[in-house]
Amino acid sequence: MRSLSSSPHLAPLIVGLLVLVPRLATACSVCSAGRDEENRIAFIITTAFMTLLPLLLIGGLAFWLWGRFRALDEQHPGSPAAAESVTEA
Structure with a gap:
């Protein structure tokens, strides 16, 4: 069985992925949505x-x-809660 450290292509692959990941994180699925008036109004109404x-x-x-x-309170005018509300007023 080969170890991961012996693979000559693994290190450049990992470095390449680490370089590309920040670009994926800054991608926005709705960046173009604000350009269209109909979409902008839909986002405002939904918000x-x-x-x-x-x-x-x-x-x-x-x-x-x-x-x-x-x-x-109207159904049970003699209840303790109703009596308290009358004495407070």
Whole structure:
């Protein structure tokens, strides 16, 4: 069995790969996408959607919980939680 250090072609291959790897790392899959107006608008809309979606989901959950707690307080006016809210006001 031959060892890796005895291969005369292995060292130049490794050096060549190490030289080319940084060029691969700087490659961008969407570099040409910003040139087209339609693609630019699509990226802006997608970014806005992905930014607002979590905020809307959290806000919707908070609004639903608030409405649910109000409905439960109206159904059970004598509960301790309802009595505390009356004494605080």
